[in-house]
Amino acid sequence: MINRHTTFFKALNLVVDYLVLNISLIATYYIENSTSILAGSNKKYLPIVLVFNLIWMLSANIAKLYFDVLNKDSIITFRNVINAYFLFISFICFTILILIGTEAYFITRQYLFYSLALFGSLLGFWKVIFLLIRKRQRASLMDTRRAVIVGAGRTGQDLHEYLLKNWDTGYRVVGFFDDEPSNVSEAGLYLGDVKHCITYVKHNKITEIFCTLPVSEAKTIKKLMLDADKNLIRFKSVPEYYDYGNKPVYIKSFGQIPVISVRAEPLESLLNRSIKRTFDIAFSLFVIVFIFSWLFPILALIIKLESKGPVFFIQTRSGHNNEPFNCYKFRSMYVNGDADKRQATRNDRRVTKLGAFIRRTSLDELPQFFNVLIGNMSVVGPRPHMITHTEEYSELIDMFMVRHFLKPGITGWAQIKGFRGETKTVDDMNQRVEADLWYLENWSFLLDLKIVFLTVRNSLVGDENAF
Template identity: 65%
Template sequence: MSHRYLTFIKAINLTFDHISLNVAMVLAYYFEGKENTFFIENINYLPIVLVFNFTWLLSANLTGLYEQVLNKDSIRTYRNVFKTYVIFICIICFIVIIVGPKTYFITRSYLLYSSVSFSVLLATWKLIFLAIRKSDRARLYDSRNVVIVGSGRIGVDLQHYFENNSGLGYNLVGFFDDNPDNITNKRMYLGSTKESISYVLNNRVDEIFCALPVSEKSKIEQLMSDADKNLIRFRFVPEYYDYGIKPVLIQSFGNIPVISVRPEPLENMLNRFIKRVFDILFALFVIVFFFSWLFPILAILIRLESKGPIFFTQERSGRDNDPFMCYKFRSMKVNDDSDKRQATRDDKRITKIGAFIRRTSIDELPQFFNVIIGNMSVVGPRPHMISHTEQYSELIDSFMIRQFLKPGITGWAQVKGLRGETKTTEAMLKRVEADVWYLENWSFLLDMKIIFLTVWNSAKGDENAF
């Protein structure tokens, strides 16, 4: 648990940022001299409003603008705001160039007025927020005095967590334990477990964290009962984390608590539906506006340089480890090792046009048909050759976890630089860890961030793309 107001403060920041943006857009509308038509009644501007607001949300997610809003000093706050603002303007300008300024009646003057107005309003709002935060920081931090009952390894781990995360607002007063010898720092010893309730009532302590082992069942039940009677918040720290389980999702089957080994946001049907709809729409956009005209050009170049098919198809490991045929533009000369050996730097099998399309990731474009079919997603773990799946699943315990998801054209591992040839098991382990992190932390905005970084990396060039 973090301080109670953190989520609320994030929401306030997000809300007022969007209010500043939309006020700036209205001001720009009237600065342009369109006062004869009320802003809301002009349907031509509805897409502009939606695009601007969504782009700001995406930009803020890319920079982590709303993270640690209570901890960042003024300089870091404004630096982060400026970085977000620059990314926002760049994306808007890119969108205008792609779709054309006349499509939604966006003029240069409108862009200028809205961007300048937004920068002024945004800077003013952040100044007001920082002033409020400075004047009432103590209340915002919501500092709480807590005690820990039980000084075993769980209790000590909890103590270290509080010490290393002071921003959470927990002030550890001390320990209660029936064996004082368990506590190294004697100044932290406050008494036996039976004395904890009376101490809390008489010393302005807000919460009790119980770190007793389950073998002390009777003591735990008594403490819980006494805390409830005296209106004291009681929190029990289970021993399950000793087994490497992160209890982030607890379901109740009747009165039986069931703890999931890891969170899987895409097990939620609504999240899966959102991801699938986006996959189809995005894939259709790429196929219509990019693949349609690139295909004949690349087909001619590929066939002119070397004999063989235009497309390279290979069986890859899919979701639930079900194999599927993965499509790519052929970037190598036809060879017998394609199902066994990875591409390496300066690989003689790669053609000249193949080197270009691999470096820019254009060779992956046919996989958008895999997305339409449904055996791939736009974002997800990269699909491996069947032989590599069999090899690394024996060497890395967590390797098969990545197969819970549909493979993707791009993924978190790729934008973190973990792509290309994997020469060692350690290199593959880092890629797997990134894929598992994505599985546990999926969100729609995370997918948007990965897509943006993929395009950015392709434009500037990736040294691991060969």
């Protein structure tokens, strides 16, 4: 039933995508010409419709749009949709405008623009609906695979526990093979000696083997791997290097030599950094021109009328690679001598009436868009801390300094997950650091867009941790 569901949803995605594409082509023609594209006098358009369909098939396959439709994360799904759509537009422009030409089939540039825009809008809307449907039924529709674990030591037990807790990986562990039965405590999970593994797998429709044997069993591992290949069974080796840390690792091959990094860093890529910087500049300019430009004189006047002191609060904070920089904010407190030492607390008497409002709505952070333009901050990233806090927490939390591999941000993953405001305990800060490290290891442009959207939403409805 699971494989049938998987095939069904793949087919559903494909069919609806093509329906959306052809509805866009037909509807746009009808709106422009008040007649059907199928009319006798318009038959020259039909080959173009066929070309559009073939190009979408090519683009979707290159972007792997229909692979693992039930297992893929929503961000990865939308990334594939966007990749397929822009590939589609690129191929269309090249094929129609350059190779075929628009005159041969009486195609107008307006028709191309409106049909592609309508298709992109309808496609995005349909994918949102699909993800909502999938979210409710995902557990029952998951494309699961039956697997066994060879080796019931610590590595094997940890792997089994992880796969049990994370059902969305798609694996269902049938049991263990180990030469020492006492290593398997749960009844029914011990399947036999290692030498019986291949025979069992062949006769019980097992699709994958996870081998967690130590390096000292190299000969056994090699024989298992060869036998698995001969019998068309996927073989995965799980080494013990994960003991060096409790986070995912990134493996890169230098020839035949595997080099292990303790974390993946998407922003190590020049292309990804360029995408992020381009977004930072464009978004900051938008905010400065359309929001800051008219809001600044209003807030500046109220700040000056309410209390003595400057409009802006400028504080030295820890930045990228722990380089200090001047961070700009609207002043939200009465001028005091503890601003560089003590965090704001709930019902803090130092906060002015306007200050309480702009802190709750995050409007006090608006001047930091100039920091973004200068280049010492990003729109999204770990929040910058006071120098004294960096020095303090770097001694208390082992991974604290890792967050400085990134430019600090106006907002971040930690903030939308609720880890903002005062950090009363070391555990509070540790949770914030863990969220920042997750962002560092899982960055994507779509993730940045998601964080910005949720930040704006939280600013409008208010955040109980913003004070």
